[in-house]
Amino acid sequence: MGKTVTNQAMDHFKSQVFFILSSVQKGECIAYGELAKLAGFPRHARQVGSLMKKLPKDTKLPWHRVVNSQRRISFAENTDAYTRQREKLESEGWIIVGNKLMTNERLKQ
Template structure:
């Protein structure tokens, strides 16, 4: 994978303000790679531990956390979003919280 793609996508994710979310597809499009939402997902899996990139602000296009509810990362992401003031019912209201 191209290092420049990594940099651009990580920069976009780092730019998502507190209290807002973006979808995988939105991040890909903003980075200049429309229709590459899965690329964003793969790069998020590669973020090193201890990174300050706000990975938790990226959700799927339906406003849902992509991790299974039984997964520890699901609960970490959910808590981080709630701490930032994002209301999560069954899903996040993308009309309200989309960056």
């Protein structure tokens, strides 16, 4: 079973991740693993995290709309990164309770 992945495949993975991420609209969010799977690389959630980390600070991509599978921000609460992401999400209408993203109406998931 193909354990490893070629460099070319990784390049494809990256471009797919960026492409898919660019289609995530304001008010939506997506999980790392979900993004990886949609890109055609299940089990590569952490690699998605790595890509997000490497994005230039002025990127146009909605990196802040990427959360973990529990719909939580994947940064420690005392960090700047956490604050930046949280503010962006709140400005897009999310209510964040106990570090978890919720929609306004009825506070459903």
